[in-house]
Amino acid sequence: MSQDFRLDSVGLINRDKKLSFKFNGKQYFGYEGDTLASALLANGVHLVGRSFKYHRPRGFFGAGVDEPYAIVQLYRNNETEPNIKATEQELFEGLEARSVNCWPSVNFDIGAINNFLKIFLPAGFYYKTFMWPKSFWYRIYEPFIRKAAGLGVASTKHDKERYEHKYEYCDLLIAGSGPSGLSSAYAAAKNGAKVILAEDKPRFGGSLLTDDVNIGNQSGKNWAEGIIAELKTMPNVVVKNRSQIFGYYDHNMLVMSEKVSDHLPKTKKYHPNKRLWYIRAKEVLISSGSIERPIVFGNNDTPGVMLSSAAKEYLKVYGVLVGKNPLIFTNNDSGYETAIEFQKHGVQPTVLDSRKNPESEIIDEAKSLGINIKNSYVVVAAQGYKKVKSADIASISDDKKQLGKIENIICDCICVSGFWTPSIHLASQSGNKTKFKEEIDAFVPGTSKQQETTLGAANGVFSLEETLKTSFEKGRELSKKITDNDNEVSIPNVVEKKSSKHDKFWCVPLPAGKNYKRFLDFQNDVAVSDIEIALREGYRSIEHVKRYTTLGMATDQGKTSNLNGLQLVSEIENKVVPAVGHTTFRPPYTPISIGAIVGREVGKNSKPTRKSPMHDWHEKNNAVFVDAGVWLRPRYYKRGNENLFEGSKREAKNVRTNVGVCDVTTLGKIDIKGPDSAELLNRVYTNAWLKLPVGKARYGVMLREDGIVMDDGTTTRISENHYHMTTTTAQAANVLSHLEYYLQLVWPELNVNVVSTTEQWAGAAIAGPKSRDVLQKLFPNLDVSNEGLPFMGYMEGNLFGVKARIFRISFSGELAYEVNVESDNGNFMWQKIMEVGEEFKIQPYGTEALSTLRIEMGHVAGSELDGRTIPYDNALDGLVSKKKDFIGKRSLQRAAFTAGDRQRVVGVVPLDKKTSIPEGSHLVKDANAPLPNPKLGHISASCWSVEYDNPFSLAILKDGKNMIGEKLFVMSPLKNKVIPVEVVSSHYVDPKGERVRS
Amino acid sequence: MLYIKCPHCGMRPQIEFSYGGDASVKRPELNKEISDQEWNDFVYNRKSLRGKHLELWQHISGCRQWIKVERDTATHEIFKTFKADEEVA
């Protein structure tokens, strides 16, 4: 099978390796080294999609990242990905792709009716049309727009690909491997600088791959290959192809997306699909080149109209002819270079040059080759629907306002060159205020904002000789500053053809009586007429015009459209382009996969998972785990077919009747040492700490400066100047930072050191009436009687040869102890507790039973200490010292905090003693009151009381102190429940606290 | 992502730090009688400056020291960093 548009033995593709692929269901073949675009063009396929708004047929416009049309849905290894540029996607065996924006097919698209109804779709169409009636939005407008618009479909499946993030530091980061990138990289590398050279395409060399130039007595392409080969051997250099630097962020950090596997049929095992590089560079060299800009004329979106540089690239890199009867339309010498390549390969082009009498070496060469050239000529309109069939052309007056007689000439493609636009995106992202360069009708970087330098075509320098010279010098100079080496590199001699000045001409006037669409933004279908409407309607700022018309807002970010849009605005507004100014460039330069941005932080890796030393035991004993912050904690230990409710009830009941053991390793622990430790505690906690004796623990509450409760816990005095603080699991890190803040910044005179010991200790809470029996068995030589180890007492012991700390503290309201051993011994401790506890019917209990026990005792926890409550609200006002000052005390005097009807924690029991109360429900006085029904409070925590065998909840209730005995309603619109309840004391079980002291 | 010089550890990426607000705020002394206004200014009232701003950061994933950072809130330029007890010149 031959390819009609492929030249023999031209290009850089590997003709030994044929690849088959499918486009819109049809089978084709191409070669290794092709892009999807070049392979389709080789097969004569030009129609690749439909436009966004009018659904007009669209083909290929560029050959790389600037492509506005050829966006396809890709199918690879049973996955699908939208928004893939066919001009960037490398061909692989078995590739499948489909057009987007067309339904039912690219050849027959119902949406194309928009093209004939285009009167309805002018600028601002979305703003104007879909505004009313409001009820139409969800039912009619949105579904219609969703079906008609969009650039492909995202997969709904879990992405099996792996994406990596990498952090890198370098001396010089160089964006782009064209002439300036290669020379600066080479000079810097020779000075020993650590260099990263990034190229977004698969091949290095940039314009040297297609330009007919000579460097150091060899072709530009060969010179580039030689430099790259040498750079690759240098240990201080990283060269990366398929790697797009897409964002320039603060403090010289740039982000690069490396396509590791997109060119392969399937990602190799253990390889990522993409790798995102976060690169902190001392110096950044932007050598991103330039993008050819189109000239605007009628029907300039017809498939077959493309940039002349793209036509040249398809020919020289891929051996593909984009047409056999090409028409070149140019305002500068670049069009001639493309024409010369066509001519050399046996295809006779016609050149239309808008200039009157241009003269240069390049033009002379074209003439000598016998190329047909028409000066002062323009394309008025492309003719043909799904493919260019001919062009209406005309001569144009010197002032570019009058067209001559329209002639029609047959052609199968129109290659356009409207001169070059420097790719200033990265420089602009760095904060560089760009400036307009009159000679090239485009913006170039101004003064560097960060440590960035723009070189070559990206800086508006189009002479190769000058580019090489400045780039070698810059690479040498910048690297010398960093490495102190200064190795001379001789600058090679350059042979390039001199070109003449371009014509400041960018838009062909409409011929009389014709109303051709002349597109500026090809991806968002913004035409000259749309900009005219926006300006007529009063939009002036270019930022507003952009948003109203969507000019430059498509996924290509207006790479080919921005400047022509600006030219138009400036012309109508009678301003110069720099006065209009350009819109802001923002990262990413080109669309980046969400997967690459997310990296490996997905699923279970989206946060760290911490496990206690006893985790394996819990797992073996059927624990059902729950996430508690980053920790995994047993929620309950499932027996047989028990559910959560049954299991936790059994566990809680066993604590109340016998004894239970709970893994409390996750509690935050902070070791506090130093002579001023007591003073620190006294300032941090609301209650008094100066007189706590050695060997005693105390419960404390700490506030933020605004008076809100921050955390609670017990702190134990281990020895004279040594304390052990516990915090809640959730607040452990915050409390440590809080203490460090005060010690380092506010009271540096306090001689105290704090350090987290959460990981150092494994903890087991042993609770229940028989807990003392278990403790005695664990420590047979200790006096653990009520006198020997009273409530809130502390002692150290030897647990079968292991050093242990024993605290008599209780969270469950029962007689209880907490035993800590060094983490490595946690499992041993746990097994010993289970062993000696067996005769007392010990059972492990999880967080659900733990909650039940604390709720029915009226112990406040995270759900009450929710960042909105003060000590009074939590019935902790008894712990607030009146004598001393502490953090947040002054705030407690605020009027709202001292109001008589201030909210306070209460207990709530359903009148029927049966209906469970959903957490988060509201409490109201009258269930039938009109909305909005005044809310008196909310349910903070609910449980099934094992003591009374009925539901019980804690609530934060307005004027809670005086509400005991009141009948209210719990309302949960979410659960559709209205429950009559009675307000009771929050201390539902053992209100006098006798058990903990027994 | 900012690049912050910890005066104890050297240049480190922003992800190692945690932001701590305006460094010029001074906590009123303990046990001192102060007006509601003074207290409110300390707890709540902050200027939202555009430009040079002295702020607190904690090197939480490093040395855990609180440091002072002089930063431009508009451009993110960092002029100088200081240890907690260092005088800001």
Ligand SMILES: [Zn+2]
């Ligand atoms: Zn540090």
